Amino acid sequence: MDAFFTSDNLIALLTLTALEVVLGVDNVIFISILAGKLPPGDQARARRVGLMAAMIMRILLLFSLAWIVRLTEPLFHVVGRAISGRDLILLGGGLFLIGKATVEIHEKLEGVEGERSARVAPSFGAVIAQIMVLDIVFSLDSVITAVGMAESIAVMVVAVVLAVAIMMVSAGSVSAFVQRHPTVKVLALSFLILIGVSLVGEGLGHHIPKGYIYFAMAFSVFVEMINLRVRGSSTPVDLRDPYTPEPPRH
Numbered sequence: 001m002d003a004f005f006t007s008d009n010l011i012a013l014l015t016l017t018a019l020e021v022v023l024g025v026d027n028v029i030f031i032s033i034l035a036g037k038l039p040p041g042d043q044a045r046a047r048r049v050g051l052m053a054a055m056i057m058r059i060l061l062l063f064s065l066a067w068i069v070r071l072t073e074p075l076f077h078v079v080g081r082a083i084s085g086r087d088l089i090l091l092g093g094g095l096f097l098i099g100k101a102t103v104e105i106h107e108k109l110e111g112v113e114g115e116r117s118a119r120v121a122p123s124f125g126a127v128i129a130q131i132m133v134l135d136i137v138f139s140l141d142s143v144i145t146a147v148g149m150a151e152s153i154a155v156m157v158v159a160v161v162l163a164v165a166i167m168m169v170s171a172g173s174v175s176a177f178v179q180r181h182p183t184v185k186v187l188a189l190s191f192l193i194l195i196g197v198s199l200v201g202e203g204l205g206h207h208i209p210k211g212y213i214y215f216a217m218a219f220s221v222f223v224e225m226i227n228l229r230v231r232g233s234s235t236p237v238d239l240r241d242p243y244t245p246e247p248p249r250h
Helices: 007-023 025-035 040-069 085-110 124-149 153-180 182-203 210-230
Strands: 074-078 081-084
Touching (some): 007 124, 007 153, 007 210, 025 040, 040 124, 040 153, 081 085, 085 182, 124 153, 124 182, 182 210
Antiparallel strands (some): 074 081
8 A cells, every 4th residue: 555655656546537537528428328318217327337337348458458568578579679569559559549539639620510320229238238339449548548647557447446436426517517618628638649659659668757748737737727717708619529319209
């Protein structure tokens, strides 16, 4: 426990938990959309089951990726440099985060709203099955972000559990806050690009101290809080949301 409660681990835990909550808003919104197809009595239960499934999948992915990242034995050489399993995971994860964040920013700002709708059978089992499949996709960027930001598997797991707990308690208010302030969503996606670049650098053998990343993210959040305070009366732009519920059938 003494090793866990170090300043670096606590900063990583707080930062990662906050980022996991913001990045998980899409998951919360999509789960709410799918759960909305069920009868009112089943919707809350579907949201809880969906978020619990997301937490379990993220923890399992965390343990698997954390194990792979420790594989430092060279697999092959490229231009005289040894490439290990850890390097491949870091490079692939970093490029994935950069690509996903870029595509997400494009879709939010220039995409076509409603280009992909959620078509599922209006039954509890079908909704939960689709939620679990999509949880895997939504969990990838979350897990890779955790691996890129923290070095302790305990910090990663605790951050994921805390983030999911917060989302379960305040799913409605968290979604409403990000919907009211779309710049927070774009800022979180920009953090993904920053973390992705860090992972690519680590995979290529260039260590970037985590303190620089924490400072850049904290300073950006501080500036954004000031912006929200100063420009609170202005009307924010509407981000496009490709996941839209279908109209009710009569």
